[in-house]
Amino acid sequence: MVVDIKENVSLKSYSTMRLGGQARWLAEAYEENDIPNLVEWAKHQNVPFMVIGSGSNIVWRDEGFNGLIIVNKILGKQILSEDEAGATVHIASGEIWDDAVGWTVEKGLSGIEFLSLIPGTAGAAPVQNIGAYGAELSNILTEVGVYDDETNAFGSIIASQCGFDYRTSRFKQADKGRFIITNITLKLSKKSPGPPFYDSLKNYLNEHKISEFNSKVIRNAVINIRSSKLPDPAEIANNGSFFTNPFVEQSQFDSLKQKYPEIKGWPAKDGKIKLAAGWLVEQAGFKGVHDDETGISTWPTQALVLVNEHAKTTADLLSFKQKIVDKVREMFGITLEQEPELLP
Helix, strand or coil: CCCCEEEEEEHHHHCCCCCCCEEEEEEEECCCCHHHHHHHHHHHHCCCEEEECCCCCEEECCCCEEEEEEEECCCCEEEEEECCCEEEEEEECCCEHHHHHHHHHHCCCECCHHHCCCCCECCCHHHHCCEECCEEHHHCEEEEEEEECCCCEEEEEEHHHCCCECCECCCCCCCCCCEEEEEEEEEEECCCCCCCCCHHHHHHHHHCCCCCCCHHHHHHHHHHHHHHHCCCCCCCCEEEECECCCEECHHHHHHHHHHCCCCCEEECHHHCEEECHHHHHHHCCCCCCEECCCCEEEECCEEEEEEECCCCCHHHHHHHHHHHHHHHHHHHCCCCCECCEEEC
16 A cells, blocks of 8 residues: 555644644545555554544544544546536545635536635535535535445445434434545536525625625625634634534523523524524623633634634643533523534
8 A cells, every 4th residue: 555654643733723632643545545445454453543634623632543544635626517507516525615615606606605615625514514604515415425434335325315404414423434425416506696695694795785696706705704703724723613503492492582682593493493602602701702721712703713822732622612611501501512523
């Protein structure tokens, strides 16, 4: 096997939070066939393995990982088929997600422009079922190409079999660790996006007197909104939104509304109400907080974003996180769930 396998590699460079211990081994996969070769190597060594992308949704434990980390660097983008209405596109899993979005927009296609500037790789997108501004990947994804660790074979899984739900999928839940995603296939449109738009996007478009829409206009608007609210993980150590938006029963929402009239909620499926986790964190007093004890802060324009200012360990991060979780639970009776995955 020609793939270079490094030993005792710091995992801080493989998480945008820049914390964590060491990996016993680490290798980068540039071709699909590198995947089974590296998996076979790990099994021959009788050690666990794990496949990652850019690390934007990962928090590494301080203990590190006594196995093989495979970094997905598989690249490639192409239009598989096209007609007057739209196109089906194939994106390799190691592609930077936002680069892929920009590529589809330049091709005059619409469907993922609302998901602009979300950090991470294309392969990570279906795991988390990424979403923003009212759009979700599951709405336009048709198929996921995978390497199945149980059958030792490449294959594909159609969207209806991916177990998509809010910020989750079978790749994150029931079949976590079984499938290595090698590519995704999306069905995109040539029709311009139109209203109704998510509130913050609608407000931006109104403020800038934008009334004619296409995928490029929406992408630029989303980039400007996100850039004004969120720090760039390449420059400032963070994992983006650290908590998912919680869902509560209508009765609990009604009770909270009486105590906190400003609370916002949106109808979700099964009669539940989705709450804004950022609003809860802000009300709990954690917007723009700098915690000297742990070295973690919250971003001044978005309380959901935890920033590593001078933390030395993941334990510091988790300690600060727990302060937020405890205070929100005390005030609202709601337990916030962490969005970035704690590994291994």
